[in-house]
Amino acid sequence: MFNAIRTYPAPESLAEARAYDGEDVYVELRKIFFDKCYLCETNDPHDINVEHFVAHEGDVQIKYDWGNLYFACSRCNNIKSNVFNEIIDCCDPAHDAFRSIKLLPPLSPRGKTVIVTPTNEDPRTIKTSELLKKIFNSDHTINKRISSEFLRSKIFKQYNLLLDQIDSYFDPVATTDQKANSIARMRVLMQKSMPYSAFIRWCILEDNVLGPILAGDMD
């Protein structure tokens, strides 16, 4: 996951309390969340929902509250449903969405799992870990199994882009310029605007050489 900064004032259409998913809401959420699902980090998702962080269950106040609206793909929205209300709030600066949960990519394009590890005991962290395990590793229905396989293959693809740069950096005949270029490219891959940035960042942090070089750039 990644932290995002919500912008104010709220989109005008919300004041009318007729639709929570007006075009202005989509446009603003898309910018705030870098055009990524805030849960699985898939970018430019083909099926996007305006998601209620706390399920509104008919409560008008919550339904049109700008602070309660998030950008999620329909798959994550469906899995989160009204069961996961108490999760890490990536728009709250008091919550460290990235560091609270360690995410490591699958080991192969068809890898069965990604590794989801909470890094603290906070109940929100634990609940979020449960949700992310369902999102990334779910196999309880055939549909979810196929879609999670597809999701993991995309994460692996992004991880491979990182491996290319890691390989270049540690090439025994790499010049100083080439090493600097690899580091610059890793910096691009770990930007919050890039897909699956939390996975990329954790892989870098796991490395004894690259972690210390790049940890300071993980906002």
Ligand SMILES: [Zn+2]
């Ligand atoms: Zn998603």
